[in-house]
Amino acid sequence: MLKLFRATAILEGISYLALFGVTMPLKYWAEIPEPNKYVGYAHGVLFIAFIALTLIVGFTHKWSFKKVFIFGIASLLPFATFYVEEKYLRSEDNA
Structure with a gap:
């Protein structure tokens, strides 16, 4: 369970950075909203998984x-x- 939690923590961090560092600027500055939708869904699922x-x-x-x-x-x-x-x-994990 701890390995799954570690992987989720890393993926949640990556999705957070992708959402706010890449797809939000694409949506608002380049007017390309599609990537934001999918990365946003992925981030939402990973956020809920991380909290759970x-x-x-x-x-x-x-x-x-x-x-x-x-x-x-x-x-x-x-x-x-x-x-x-x-x-x-x-x-x-090492303990």
């Missing part, structure tokens, strides 16, 4: 509320899912 897996893994591994909260906040900030994957998930 945060709760599932947090409960399974008996994480503190603070740690679960940090993962929740990380889902909202660019690059933060990469940070929490590196800092918390890799160290826990």
Whole structure:
């Protein structure tokens, strides 16, 4: 389950950056809205999966509320899912 969570964290971060760094400018500056629709759907699914897996893994591994909260906040900030994957998930996977 932890490997799936790590992969979801990375993919969610990539989708976040693709959505706001690539497809939003295409939509509003180049007037090409199609990529934004599909990347937006993918990001939405990955965001929900990340939050659900945060709760599932947090409960399974008996994480503190603070740690679960940090993962929740990380889902909202660019690059933060990469940070929490590196800092918390890799160290826990190796333990």
